[in-house]
Amino acid sequence: MRGILRRLNPAHDDTSGIRTGVRWKLSAAIALVGALVAVALSLVVHNAxxxxxxxxxxxxxxxxxQIAQRNYxxxxxxxxxxxxxxDPLLPSALQTKVQHGRRATFVTDRPSGVPDIWAAVPVKDGHVLSLHTGFTDRSTDILKDLDQALVIGSIAVVLGxxxxxxxxxGQLSRRLRKAAAAANxxxxxxxxxxxxxxxGGVVxxxxxxxxxxxxxxxxxxxxRIEAERRVTADIAHELRTPVTGLxxxxxxxxxxxxTELVLDRAKAMRTLVEDVLEVARLDGASERAELQDILLGEFVTRRVIAKDPDIEVRVVHESMVTTDPRRLERVLINLLANAARHGRPPIEVSVEGRVIRVRDHGPGFPSxxxxxxxxxxRTGSADRAGHGHGRGLTIAAGQARVLGARLTFRNVRQAGAPDHVPAEGAVAVLWLPEHAPTNTGSYPMLP
Structure with a gap:
């Protein structure tokens, strides 16, 4: 499941855009809607x-x-x-209505925005009787107080x-963060x-x-992964008998x-079957580490020399570690085999405390x-081509998990060199834990 779900890791997501939380988006949306509603209602109330x-x-x-008309x-x-x-200042629209024998009122606005009230009526001798008054100060004060109350109310609505x-x-954001953490x-x-x-939660x-x-x-x-693992393990297990017979x-x-060609292909098939079985067991998380105390530098030196005497081993700092020697040797041999197959000499191994580094001088690991x-x-890419089925590093990573170790990969480039510049080598680093194994789901058995 680690292989398939690894793409869900947010570390591989694009984080170049501006990131904002749901809490602030929702708050901004509610504030915007509240502001629009408050402004609309304020305008309606003010106009009304x-x-x-x-x-x-x-x-x-x-x-x-009318009183003035009766007196007149x-x-x-x-x-x-x-x-x-x-009155010569009588608005023309009001004059038109009066000329038709109608009593009418009319409103005009001064440049300051204060309205003027006009009223006019024709009288019996052909003259026009008109009344001109302004908006009362009390009405103006009432309207200003109303506008002030509407502004305060709008601000309160937006803040609320x-x-x-x-x-x-915040509640929705917390639930989503918990969901994201659990998904990770x-x-x-x-x-x-x-x-x-x-x-959690009730709602x-x-x-x-x-x-x-x-x-x-x-x-x-x-x-699905478990079914595939079982099928793979069953097929590999069933192939062991005929391959051994072959x-x-x-x-x-x-x-x-x-005869040499047949033996060579039969041995390769047996190795493939054994590797597939090992991968299936590692995927099933059923492997257990059998721990022993070893001097890491001495252990690595002996195993590397036995594998290839031409490989340089450098012990920077010796340390005593508690680990499974058989599984550690499996990881080390697979890293050396990968460096020999896909890299170029010289191959260098260094031990510093609990850290083992295996470096070659080839084109580097694929992206x-x-x-x-x-x-x-997965055999790699064209820049690090080679024959194989991608099992070596997969087994090394699986055995490292059983040991509670961390296996990392990087390419060696000159300082400041861009990514398109070819690498000058590949480095695999095995970080053994201080208390092995930890956080792996395995259960160590002390001998």
Missing amino acids: ARVSMLDNARDLADERL ELSSRPNFPNVKID GSALGVLIG QVARGETEVRVRDAI RDETDDLARAVDAMADALQQ LTAAELLPPGRP DLLADGPSRF
Whole structure:
């Protein structure tokens, strides 16, 4: 499951864009909507209040004009404040209505925005009686107070909406972060983790649907991987008997070049079957480390010299480690074999404390291996070509996990050299833990 789910690791995601949390997005959205609603309502209330006050002012002006008209008809004089005869400032629209024999009111706005109230009526001698008043100071003050209250209310709505958005978004963000953390644990191979259990909570929402979907996907992937592993192990196990028989029969053939070719292919097939079985066992997480105390530098030196006396071994700092010697030797031999097959000499091995480094001077590891780690049946790329099935590094990585160790890969380049410049070598680094094995899911058995 580690191989397939490794692509879920967020470390490989594109992080070049601006990242914002759900909490702040939701808060900004609620604040924006609240601001728009508050502005719209404020405009509606302001206009409605202004229209209502203007209507009252026009009615009052009309009533005063009617009183002034009655007084004028009795005394032939405009005996009323602000009433004039044939006022030259009378708006043209109001004059048009009066000319048709109608009593009417009209509103104009001063440059300052304060409205003027006009009322006019034709009288019996052909003159026009008009009343001109302004918006009262009390009405203006009421409208200003109303606008101030609307502004304060709008600000309160925006702030309250933002706070509500932070609270709601914070709860949703926490659930999503818990879901992401649990999904990353699943991606690292912790198949017992369930995203739905990790987020918790009583309320059921879309986050729960997402968590259940991720759990279902992880279960389906795990079942598929387990089925493939069992099939692979069963096939490899079934092949052991006929391959062993084939090798035995080949050894009975008369000496000669054909016999050598048959023996060589039979041995290669037996090695392939054994490696596939080992990979299947490592994938099943059923392997157990048998721990012993060893001097790491001395151990590595003896194993490397036995493998190839021409390989240089340098012990920078000797240390006593507790590990499984058989599995450590398997990791070391596979790293040396990979360096010899895909790299170029000289091959150098160094031991410093609990760290083992294996370096060659070839074209370096392929980019997909550096990004995703070793994968079975992947032979590399054209710049590090070679024959094989990608089992060596896969087995080395699996055995390192059983030991609680960490196996890393990198290419050697000159300082500051861009990525398109060919590498000057490849380095595999095995980091043995201080207390082995740790955090691997294995159960060490002390001899």
